[in-house]
Amino acid sequence: MNRRTTVVYVASAFIAGIVLLAGYFFVNKPRSVASDHVQQGEKVIVFRDVTYSGEKKGVVDWEIRAKLMRKYIDTTRVEMEGIRGEYKPKPDTVVTFTGEKGEMDTAKEVGSVQRVEVFYKGEYVIKSPSMEFDFKKSLAYTASPVELQGKKFTMVGKGLNADTAEQVITVEKDVSGTIQEEKGKYKFAADKFVYLLKDGTYIFEGNVVVRGERMDMFCDKVRVLSSQDTMEKIEAESRVQIVTKGTIAKSQRAVYYFKEDRVVLTDGPEILRDNLTMKGEIITYNLTTDKFSVEKPKMKIEQRPRATGTKG
Numbered sequence: 001m002n003r004r005t006t007v008v009y010v011a012s013a014f015i016a017g018i019v020l021l022a023g024y025f026f027v028n029k030p031r032s033v034a035s036d037h038v039q040q041g042e043k044v045i046v047f048r049d050v051t052y053s054g055e056k057k058g059v060v061d062w063e064i065r066a067k068l069m070r071k072y073i074d075t076t077r078v079e080m081e082g083i084r085g086e087y088k089p090k091p092d093t094v095v096t097f098t099g100e101k102g103e104m105d106t107a108k109e110v111g112s113v114q115r116v117e118v119f120y121k122g123e124y125v126i127k128s129p130s131m132e133f134d135f136k137k138s139l140a141y142t143a144s145p146v147e148l149q150g151k152k153f154t155m156v157g158k159g160l161n162a163d164t165a166e167q168v169i170t171v172e173k174d175v176s177g178t179i180q181e182e183k184g185k186y187k188f189a190a191d192k193f194v195y196l197l198k199d200g201t202y203i204f205e206g207n208v209v210v211r212g213e214r215m216d217m218f219c220d221k222v223r224v225l226s227s228q229d230t231m232e233k234i235e236a237e238s239r240v241q242i243v244t245k246g247t248i249a250k251s252q253r254a255v256y257y258f259k260e261d262r263v264v265l266t267d268g269p270e271i272l273r274d275n276l277t278m279k280g281e282i283i284t285y286n287l288t289t290d291k292f293s294v295e296k297p298k299m300k301i302e303q304r305p306r307a308t309g310t311k312g
Contacts, residue, residue: 076107109135138165167197186212
């Protein structure tokens with residue numbers, strides 16, 4: 001179950017990068033423009049080496065630079081090329097950001113950036129072909145694929161929606177990835193991923209799968225709860241299956257407690273192994289000892305095909 005902890009850390013890094021990217025656009029709107037060279041055409045003013053910056057309490061905490069900006073005289077649209085920037089959420093933390101090009105409607109306060117890359121503390125890189133933003137509605141979104149690359153993992157998904165007013169960030173579909181740890185490689189997947197910033201809750205929804213060397217888990221929904229940046233437990237809901245060494249444990253609800261390194265299955269739990277089915281009020285799986293315990297067990301022996309570990 002240690003890979004679950006790693007999945008949480010991956011998700012945390014991913015969300016941190018997206019929140020900071022959103023912060024570039026709708027938390028701190030551009031307030032100043034500096035230009036070394038200006039060229040004026042019939043309908044366009046071209047600024048070179050433009051710098052946008054924002055400050056908090058008199059201290060500049062972010063800066064975005066563009067090698068070239070075009071301001072269309074007869075419209076409210078501007079175009080930018082060669083975008084680079086940095087953001088300092090804390091004095092000792094710097095997040096850098098690049099984009100190949102972008103544009104903005106200054107009246108509607110909407111725009112987009114192409115070929116986005118976010119670099120977080122030299123540990124993670126977040127990429128997307130494009131990202132849209134809406135200042136007035138406090139939204140950043142894309143229908144394009146998103147990719148996260150780290151030293152020990154990769155994570156991909158498709159479609160992103162970041163609502164900073166409601167403090168909810170969603171990767172819409174096709175979430176999957178791999179994690180490399182000392183004990184081996186793990187794969188995870190889900191239809192959808194949601195992060196609730198207000199209470200620090202991570203949610204995986206739809207066909208959630210985590211595969212590893214010691215144990216595989218399948219369910220319809222997972223909630224990861226934390227307190228003060230410390231992960232407390234994982235709550236798995238609906239059609240939960242835990243598969244380990246030829247044994248399948250099923251229930252409608254399971255909770256993994258990080259400190260105790262154990263999984264508690266409730267709501268109709270049962271164990272299936274060969275032709276033996278055992279049910280009880282509560283089934284507990286101890287990952288340290290690799291043993292199951294059953295409270296008030298009821299046993300049934302029947303002839304049936306050997307368990308394959310596929311989700312039913």
